[in-house]
Amino acid sequence: MADLETQLKAVHDKLQQLLRQYQVLQKENLQLKTDLQQAKQVVKTREDKVQQLQEQLDIVQISTGNLNGTEKKALEKRIDGYLKEIEKCLSLLNA
Incomplete structure (x- = not known):
């Protein structure tokens, strides 16, 4: 026990x-x-x-105006991305 x-x-x-x-x-x-x-x-x-x-x-x-070709293309791509984001936001607001 x-x-x-x-x-x-x-x-x-x-x-x-x-x-x-x-x-x-x-x-x-x-x-x-x-x-x-x-x-x-x-x-x-x-x-x-x-x-x-x-x-x-x-x-x-x-x-x-100090952008070379690569930087310019990268900047254009970023601006396009911003524009797409803005368009998406606008479409959501209008829905």
């Missing part, structure tokens, strides 16, 4: 240990999710800034 009680206590102790580990891992997981969300926000902010700077560079290059 004492052997059974010893085994039962060992199982109970192990269960308590596992529950504590689970709680620690849950907290760590929550912290990692928070950190990931913050990192994603930083990346998004930086991508937006890069986009803004690229647009400013395009404006400066257009205004000074």
Whole structure:
């Protein structure tokens, strides 16, 4: 009977240990999710800034006329993309 009680206590102790580990891992997981969300926000902010700077560079290059053939084609492609996006928005507004 004492052997059974010893085994039962060992199982109970192990269960308590596992529950504590689970709680620690849950907290760590929550912290990692928070950190990931913050990192994603930083990346998004930086991508937006890069986009803004690229647009400013395009404006400066257009205004000074310093575009080579490749840059001009890339700029035309981006402008076409903007126009398609605007047309799509207008069609959604008119629907």
